[in-house]
Amino acid sequence: MRARLVKALLRFFALLPLPANHALGAFIGWLAWVLPTPAKRITRINLDLCLPELSPAERRRLARRSLMEAGKTLTETGPLWYWPAERIRALLVGTHGAEAVDRALAAGYGAIVATPHLGSWEMAGHFGAMRWNITVLYRPPRLQALEQVMRTGRATLGARLARTDAAGIRTLYAELRAGRLVGILPDQDPGERGGVFAPFFGVEANSMVLLPRLARKSGAPVFFAVCERLPRGRGYRLHFTPAPGGITDPDPRTAATAMNQGVEACVRALPEQYQWNYRRFRTRPPGEPPLY
Template sequence: MRYYLIRGLVWASSRLPLRVSQALGGAIGSLLYWIPNPLRRDARDNLARCLPELAPARRRRILRRSLIETGKAALEAGYLWSLTPARARALLVGLEGREAVDAAVAAGRGVIIAAPHLGSWEMAGQIGGLEWGIWNLYRPLRIPRLEPLLQAGRTRLGGRLVRADVGGVKQLLTVLRHGEVVGILPDQDPGPGHGVMAPFFGVPANTMHLLPRLVRRTGAAVFIAWCERLPRARGYHVRIRPLPPAVADPDPVIAATALNRAVEDCVRALPEQYQWSYRRFKGDGRTQG
């Protein structure tokens, strides 16, 4: 049933105007704010952990907006997976920081772009494919029958997908050494034995050591990026910033701490569009929720 429901939603959203898909998604997200559910619970708990300095009313406003944006992200995916190059460029209002990426590519240097769960990461992946033929690391879906749909959508504009396994990591090393561009989600829990504990908003979180290892082994230029979803379906604005040298520190905790701090800075710039419902702290040995 989940397979057919998701396929149906993707098919329907691919045929609706973006403003309609986002409006429907926003309405669903608003319902999630008012009705008790796991997404609201986890987002509320994460906000309390990560932004305790904010007044409760401010955190509630961020919670509501975050769930609305989460709904938009779910309903806009089909539309974004059906984009033509011309339409994608028309929706791209700004691409700040591309000059540094272009310079690294022109010099034959590999590039890693860390894109957290902030704004429209699906659109960020499409723009990365369109501009640089980006190789995106991804985890296999829990519903294997949806893999062809995901593959077709995320590679439509030139992006390429690499599974997050041993073979995929070897492939990333190869493409980086050939001067290509790789995309990684830096704020996922990498699972037991695949990360180090480092503070994220002051809370210990299991943090990937893959990205720092790739930088050290290939000398890649490394950036962080997020794609802001503009109101009323006016388009998207991508911002790219260089990551600090400390993300390549041989001490894994120092590297992970620098990576998390960079993600924090991006999230603080746009907290309403962060996916606070993601169970970021499930690897810290405590029960979340």
């Protein structure tokens, strides 16, 4: 029942042109702000932890704006999974830095694109398929019935998907050996066995070791990609920046720290579009109390 409801909502969101879709998403996010929601509580905790240099009033304003952007993330999933390829292509109004990825792929070593939960990461994956041959690592949704919808939607423009399991990781290595592009979300909690604690905005965060390990073993350069959501549903603009050099350090904590610094730099450039309502610090070092 729940999966059918989610699918129906996504199809409804896909009926709306992007300006109306984003307006609805902003309204949903505003409701999440004015009501006593878990998303509001988590957002405020994260902003207090990560951006203490802002005044309380500035953090409140940022929390409200970020929840409105989170609402857009929800509603835009409909068109980005259900619209035809040509209609999705028309949403991209510009790119910056993609030529560096072109050059890296031309060198034959493959490349890794790290896309934080910032802006429209769904659109970033579509662009990777539009311009290159990309394989994207994904974590299956909690509702198993939605996995095929997700896979089909993310493959609309030709992206290939690899699950977060041993077979999926082998696929990523094979793609890099073949000189192709892989995409990873670098700012998820990887679970107790898949990460190492490293600072993120000055707070110890369980951070993935997979991305630095892929880069070190394959020799593939890493780029951070952010798909900026433009105001009033005017489309998207994609930005690419090289990752910090320390991301291939053999010490896991040093490499994860460099990776987190890359994510931080992306977030500071567009803080209102980061997914602050995600429980990024739910896994704590031994002996530390929970933060949420």
